[in-house]
Amino acid sequence: MIKNQMRMTHQRDIILREMRKCKDHPTADELYERIKKTLPRISLATVYRNLEILSTAGLIKKLEISGRRKRFDGELRRHHHVYCLLCHRVDNIDLGQEENFQFLPAAAGGYRITGCRIEFFGLCPDCQKKPQGDKKMGCKKCGTETLNDQQQQILKTLAQSAAACGSKDIAAAVKLEPKQISSQLTTLKKKGYVASPVRCKYEITEAGKSAIA
């Protein structure tokens, strides 16, 4: 009467090996296509089942990001991910010095926390080239007019800062010409998205926060 004990079947073993070998983050059916080359008679259901089982056993990781399809990761070392909002591609990301940052949330609301995940998102190199690019919508009625990338970057930088910033602080994070930064700050001030509590210091307004959401 052994319970919750899994057997290393041939199929499961092949799936695990493939997951350990591959350097990307396949979905169940992407993996199914690869596995079929080795085991042509394997069932898609078996692949789904085993990915689930292997991840609850802690032998692989399940990534529930980037839309509707689950992805899996054979790399168990602590690392994080970026994904593309357009094509849903997922890549690893290097957090540098922050890599080992420990998050211990103060108020977990009674949760027994077993893990933490940090994800970045944006546009992958390929999707940046695509003509469509900015699909963001605005609505004049509700005051959300479209902001350009520079304006958005600046607002985001301000949003992450506790204190009011000078344009140098912004330049450090945003990589734009100082001239452009101050020009954009003026525009943003006119729109009511940033305020200047002191000369040459800027901070984001509530309207600004909702504009970058």
Place this chain on the structure above:
Amino acid sequence: MIKNQMRMTHQRDIILREMRKCKDHPTADELYERIKKTLPRISLATVYRNLEILSTAGLIKKLEISGRRKRFDGELRRHHHVYCLLCHRVDNIDLGQEENFQFLPAAAGGYRITGCRIEFFGLCPDCQKKPQGDKKMGCKKCGTETLNDQQQQILKTLAQSAAACGSKDIAAAVKLEPKQISSQLTTLKKKGYVASPVRCKYEITEAGKSAIA
């Protein structure tokens, strides 16, 4: 010939108001049920459409966590989430001092990053009470018998230590009750993952090392 300009229809307006009003993170059809009280003739498709549109416009946030169903959040201020691995409930979480931590990934692999998301997961208060609890599986063949989080943490701590540790040394690194630590050490000893060369001193075995590898 206006492009990417959305109109504030009555339905969209009601949906946005409801999202701003509610303090939780509804799915499309949860929101649909709420909206129907105000607009009994609204279509589920309209709710889906508008949640998508409002989130690309930045008026609400889309949360792609916790399994298959998308959730949405009317709160635009910077904050993060915890979700339950069992019941998929989602709550806000307080990161305390870390709240304003700036993530600027060193190597973004060419991505234009527009955001970052930090998620915690575990068991919510209700699901902790449920009998099932640990659904984790092990496999003797591949040496992965189930270790709980505490055991893993302890093993990892021991793995990093050159000399045999007392439970105080472990407590310093692991943040657990001394009682629990010694209880887990006993279990781990029985499993052959730790050894005790001297009374009250513990060190990891080769088997223990491969168990966390």
Place this chain on the structure above:
DNA sequence: TTTGTATTTGATAATTATTACCATGTCAAT
């Protein structure tokens, strides 16, 4: 105010991703 037209709606069909089911098969321990 009226009008032209892009956008939106409700209803429903279709699609996508995943899970459930089941008859059969395998393995390990009495």
Place this chain on the structure above:
DNA sequence: ATTGACATGGTAATAATTATCAAATACAAA
């Protein structure tokens, strides 16, 4: 050898979301 837990392949069913389309609506411009 028998038993019972665990697995498999094949397929049906479900869940969540997206697509389609005729009719309605919002809103800028005349």
